[in-house]
Amino acid sequence: MSGNDKQTEDKIFEAATLVFEEKGMAGARMQNIADRAGINKALLHYYFRTKDHLFDAVFAKLAQKMFMKFAPIFKEDLSLEDKLRFFFREHITFLQQNPKLPGFILNEINHNPQRIKKLMRNIDFRNIWLTILQHHKDELYKYNITEETIPQIMTTIASLSVFPFAARGIFEVVFNNIGVDFDKYIEERKEFAAEFVIKAITK
Amino acid sequence: MSGNDKQTEDKIFEAATLVFEEKGMAGARMQNIADRAGINKALLHYYFRTKDHLFDAVFAKLAQKMFMKFAPIFKEDLSLEDKLRFFFREHITFLQQNPKLPGFILNEINHNPQRIKKLMRNIDFRNIWLTILQHHKDELYKYNITEETIPQIMTTIASLSVFPFAARGIFEVVFNNIGVDFDKYIEERKEFAAEFVIKAITK
DNA sequence: TTTATTTTTGACTAGTTGGTTAAACTTATT
DNA sequence: AATAAGTTTAACCAACTAGTCAAAAATAAA
Numbered sequence: 001m002s003g004n005d006k007q008t009e010d011k012i013f014e015a016a017t018l019v020f021e022e023k024g025m026a027g028a029r030m031q032n033i034a035d036r037a038g039i040n041k042a043l044l045h046y047y048f049r050t051k052d053h054l055f056d057a058v059f060a061k062l063a064q065k066m067f068m069k070f071a072p073i074f075k076e077d078l079s080l081e082d083k084l085r086f087f088f089r090e091h092i093t094f095l096q097q098n099p100k101l102p103g104f105i106l107n108e109i110n111h112n113p114q115r116i117k118k119l120m121r122n123i124d125f126r127n128i129w130l131t132i133l134q135h136h137k138d139e140l141y142k143y144n145i146t147e148e149t150i151p152q153i154m155t156t157i158a159s160l161s162v163f164p165f166a167a168r169g170i171f172e173v174v175f176n177n178i179g180v181d182f183d184k185y186i187e188e189r190k191e192f193a194a195e196f197v198i199k200a201i202t203k
Numbered sequence: 204m205s206g207n208d209k210q211t212e213d214k215i216f217e218a219a220t221l222v223f224e225e226k227g228m229a230g231a232r233m234q235n236i237a238d239r240a241g242i243n244k245a246l247l248h249y250y251f252r253t254k255d256h257l258f259d260a261v262f263a264k265l266a267q268k269m270f271m272k273f274a275p276i277f278k279e280d281l282s283l284e285d286k287l288r289f290f291f292r293e294h295i296t297f298l299q300q301n302p303k304l305p306g307f308i309l310n311e312i313n314h315n316p317q318r319i320k321k322l323m324r325n326i327d328f329r330n331i332w333l334t335i336l337q338h339h340k341d342e343l344y345k346y347n348i349t350e351e352t353i354p355q356i357m358t359t360i361a362s363l364s365v366f367p368f369a370a371r372g373i374f375e376v377v378f379n380n381i382g383v384d385f386d387k388y389i390e391e392r393k394e395f396a397a398e399f400v401i402k403a404i405t406k
Numbered sequence: 407t408t409t410a411t412t413t414t415t416g417a418c419t420a421g422t423t424g425g426t427t428a429a430a431c432t433t434a435t436t
Numbered sequence: 437a438a439t440a441a442g443t444t445t446a447a448c449c450a451a452c453t454a455g456t457c458a459a460a461a462a463t464a465a466a
Contacts, residue, residue: 008413024314027229030454040415045455103313109372110306111227116376125380144402151383152395155374159366164358166369169312171358173319177328180354192355199347200403211443233424243445248425 009047011037016048016058021100024107025055056115059108063119066101069094070158074131080139084157085194091161092190102166143201153201160193212250214240219251219261224303227310228258259318262311266322269304272297273361277334283342287360288397294364295393305369346404356404363396 015037019028030051034041048054073087095102109116133147145153164171164186172182218240222231233254237244251257276290298305312319336350348356367374367389375385 107310113372159362163362163366169316
């Protein structure tokens with residue numbers, strides 16, 4: 001094992017990430033990945049035996065990167081309102097730096113739902129669920145939130161943050177026609193989304 | 204031209220729709236489409252010269268189906284609040300009947316942004332934009348809506364309706380773990396989303 | 407330096423895929 | 437019935453693609 005192999009493995013991984021994000025599993029070509037990594041195609045199979053192996057590695061890493069960004073909210077010791085402000089600010093900033101992540105993950109999950117089931121079976125959602133309920137128990141009565149509406153509110157929060165990036169291609173076309181800049185829109189969204197949700201759940 | 208050819212063309216189109224929705228352009232196989240249509244592969248190329256032709260036909264039809272569902276809101280003569288209730292009820296019901304549409308369209312647009320630009324260059328967004336402004340001019344001052352926040356609000360509305368279907372694969376896994384049924388969640392969303400937005404934009 | 411081990415490459419292969427073609431079949435026209 | 441036109445098929449092809457392999461190059465061990 002020379003010190004070089006980690007370097008090449010990383011080069012391959014980065015190239016594969018770019019190509020898979022752009023073309024998806026079905027549209028990606030091993031030759032294309034090899035070219036971008038500046039190596040021979042055979043070397044791909046030396047480090048990652050098959051296209052599936054390589055894809056799984058990339059997908060697992062990107063999915064973790066994505067979902068881990070949801071976790072810190074539950075740990076921060078803030079009021080519900082500040083938690084919302086914190087979340088949208090942090091999460092949208094993260095997506096600004098990884099704009100293709102949502103589209104990539106949604107696409108691959110739709111084409112292969114099995115993949116996410118395998119990936120998420122370790123996560124203990126029931127526990128997270130109970131933690132949230134417990135942690136905000138006293139606070140919830142102050143808001144328009146019942147236990148039954150929590151799934152609606154949680155998915156609403158995720159939608160407001162993630163969807164603009166997943167639908168960026170459409171938004172940009174519409175925005176172009178009415179003189180709105182996508183980047184500026186995203187920047188404003190950090191605050192807008194937080195205040196929108198807060199307003200909606202306030203009694 | 205026998206009366207048969209329209210029948211076969213439709214059979215092909217329906218089969219192609221199913222396969223493209225499920226696998227995407229890159230993952231779809233002409234042989235698979237031919238099999239589902241119950242015909243020879245050569246006959247595909249007799250009706251639609253290439254895979255691109257066939258895909259373009261399917262995509263154009265599905266995209267139109269999707270976006271046309273946004274139009275009726277602007278014509279209905281209802282108060283803003285009832286318009287919101289009307290929209291979410293109608294649009295989510297439509298998506299219940301076409302659950303794979305959002306994922307398919309988002310995916311293909313992300314992989315080929317050119318396609319939507321070509322498709323949408325006929326639509327006069329500036330005109331629609333001005334119509335909305337004009338039509339709700341008197342009403343807007345009653346709500347927390349300024350001209351600058353309209354793009355935020357419009358995209359928020361779209362997100363709340365479309366995202367759950369685009370991210371269904373993820374939602375279902377999470378829901379399974381906490382005992383929530385996706386179909387029931389969607390049914391409840393029709394009313395929840397409307398009231399959520401109304402609450403958020405009310406002064 | 408010599409030998410063993412790991413890394414990298416060019417050439418190759420078996421299988422797949424979109425697309426073609428000539429002939430057979432069906433339907434309409436005379 | 438005979439001819440023409442449109443429809444459908446089986447067999448085929450060229451290009452592409454994931455994956456292999458043996459040999460060369462580079463690195464580590466002796």
